[in-house]
Amino acid sequence: MGSGGETAIVVAVLALRAAADALLAASPLPLSDDEFAAVMCETEKVTRQLDAAKTGFVDETRRRDLHGKANVNSPALYLEQSLRLSRADACRRVRVADKLAVRRVAGQVLEPELPVVAEAQRAGDISADHVTRILQAMERLPGSLDIDLREAAEAHLTQYASTGWPDDVRKLGEDILRRVDPDGKLCGDTDRQRMRGLTVGTQRVDGMSALIGEITPELRAVFEPVLAKLARPGMCSPEDPESPRTTAESVDRERLEAAAKRDTRTAAQRNHDAMLAFLRYEADPAILGTHRGLPVGTILTMSLTDLENRSGVATTATGGTLSIGEAIELAANSTQYLAVFDAAGMPLHLGRGSNRRLASKAQRLALIAAEKGCTRPNCTAPATLAAVHHVTEWSKGGRTDIENLTLACDSCHALVHDGPGGWKTVKLGADSEFPGRTGWIAPPHMNPSGIPQVNHRHHPGELMAATVSRIQSRNEVERQRLKEWLNRRRCTPPPTTE
Numbered sequence: 001m002g003s004g005g006e007t008a009i010v011v012a013v014l015a016l017r018a019a020a021d022a023l024l025a026a027s028p029l030p031l032s033d034d035e036f037a038a039v040m041c042e043t044e045k046v047t048r049q050l051d052a053a054k055t056g057f058v059d060e061t062r063r064r065d066l067h068g069k070a071n072v073n074s075p076a077l078y079l080e081q082s083l084r085l086s087r088a089d090a091c092r093r094v095r096v097a098d099k100l101a102v103r104r105v106a107g108q109v110l111e112p113e114l115p116v117v118a119e120a121q122r123a124g125d126i127s128a129d130h131v132t133r134i135l136q137a138m139e140r141l142p143g144s145l146d147i148d149l150r151e152a153a154e155a156h157l158t159q160y161a162s163t164g165w166p167d168d169v170r171k172l173g174e175d176i177l178r179r180v181d182p183d184g185k186l187c188g189d190t191d192r193q194r195m196r197g198l199t200v201g202t203q204r205v206d207g208m209s210a211l212i213g214e215i216t217p218e219l220r221a222v223f224e225p226v227l228a229k230l231a232r233p234g235m236c237s238p239e240d241p242e243s244p245r246t247t248a249e250s251v252d253r254e255r256l257e258a259a260a261k262r263d264t265r266t267a268a269q270r271n272h273d274a275m276l277a278f279l280r281y282e283a284d285p286a287i288l289g290t291h292r293g294l295p296v297g298t299i300l301t302m303s304l305t306d307l308e309n310r311s312g313v314a315t316t317a318t319g320g321t322l323s324i325g326e327a328i329e330l331a332a333n334s335t336q337y338l339a340v341f342d343a344a345g346m347p348l349h350l351g352r353g354s355n356r357r358l359a360s361k362a363q364r365l366a367l368i369a370a371e372k373g374c375t376r377p378n379c380t381a382p383a384t385l386a387a388v389h390h391v392t393e394w395s396k397g398g399r400t401d402i403e404n405l406t407l408a409c410d411s412c413h414a415l416v417h418d419g420p421g422g423w424k425t426v427k428l429g430a431d432s433e434f435p436g437r438t439g440w441i442a443p444p445h446m447n448p449s450g451i452p453q454v455n456h457r458h459h460p461g462e463l464m465a466a467t468v469s470r471i472q473s474r475n476e477v478e479r480q481r482l483k484e485w486l487n488r489r490r491c492t493p494p495p496t497t498e
């Protein structure tokens with residue numbers, strides 16, 4: 001545990017570790033059902049108390065400015081990297097600490113923003129799920145709400161959560177909101193701006209993604225007229241070739257009415273098709289301008305083999321996938337960028353000589369196809385959020401050749417520097433497991449080994465391939481060992497491997 005010495009907190013963590021080891025080693029078999037259930041409840045309670053301790057740690061991390069010292073953009077990113085948390089979990093912990101942590105500032109102890117919830121968490125009465133739901137419910141209360149009512153709502157939600165289920169806390173929150181602000185008069189523009197948001201969920205295996213969000217009256221005002229026109233029965237139906245598609249073509253009344261009669265789509269399906277038609281035909285790349293040096297539009301990449309076989313998937317620069325058929329359809333009908341690459345995956349030589357600092361459009365497309373996103377290990381930023389960078393800096397004589405270029409998102413690129421806590425990048429040689437890829441060397445606080453790592457996040461297949469080949473080679477060693485033993489025909493069994 002380093003130089004923590006015999007301070008109370010170090011002693012406590014060591015005791016905790018010893019207790020956890022003892023718990024894992026102990027058998028529940030001698031217990032009666034009632035005794036076992038009691039042990040399970042008590043363990044759950046202790047785990048919840050530990051959550052409260054971790055909430056305090058998050059705040060302490062921030063107070064010590066550990067992320068600043070490690071040159072990482074935010075406390076959440078520091079937690080994500082140093083504790084290997086998911087992005088969502090790291091952000092959630094920081095949000096919880098914002099509201100529940102007891103602050104220690106210059107010898108002063110400050111009360112948390114939601115003291116009742118904090119106390120229930122410290123007592124082990126509520127779980128992390130309860131806390132999340134309570135924070136969501138509190139967040140929805142109007143900013144102008146009377147302080148007494150706000151405190152009453154906090155107490156009410158916490159009291160319920162101490163005996164009830166997380167899923168019901170949301171309903172209770174809505175109920176409270178209906179009582180304190182029945183006609184929504186207390187909810188102001190600031191509240192609405194705080195609540196606004198639109199999230200495109202992770203793409204599922206079946207290719208679909210959830211779109212979740214809350215929109216402001218302003219977005220609704222500009223969105224509804226689009227739906228009114230493009231989501232009318234008969235408009236923009238993908239199943240009906242006679243259906244009018246764009247706002248540009250003058251809609252023939254009879255043609256629309258005939259298409260409407262054939263239209264069997266639900267209202268939700270019509271809304272979906274309207275949005276697709278709008279973004280596809282109306283969101284003109286010429287108006288949207290450029291983003292990181294390329295016109296705004298869907299950039300599609302696919303392998304030549306997949307294109308020829310009409311199989312497999314195409315990848316977009318935003319990290320999504322779609323079938324080759326859908327990609328061809330999209331590319332044929334609108335101003336999209338289609339890049340086809342050979343089976344090897346690494347781009348062709350597209351050198352531009354050493355007198356140009358900026359990468360060409362072709363080089364950028366090649367990198368999008370090969371690297372698919374930011375190359376720093378575990379970064380999930382897709383190509384649309386990444387810029388082309390020199391692996392050996394331009395200022396240090398690095399050439400603008402494809403071999404010296406790589407994709408990195410802005411926050412990862414900012415991590416590369418010669419000062420303390422800085423990362424380094426190298427192109428991996430032919431003898432490496434991943435030749436031609438960009439290797440990132442983490443600062444010592446994250447990885448003391450100094451071995452360059454590549455990012456597998458945008459290449460999910462290769463990690464699996466590496467594991468499979470490791471298992472195969474282990475099996476091969478095992479087979480070899482068994483063969484030798486049989487050859488010797490001894491009566492002793494083969495020595496077991498670790």
Ligand SMILES: [Zn+2]
Pocket residue numbers: 374375376379380381408409410411412413
């Ligand atoms: Zn990144």
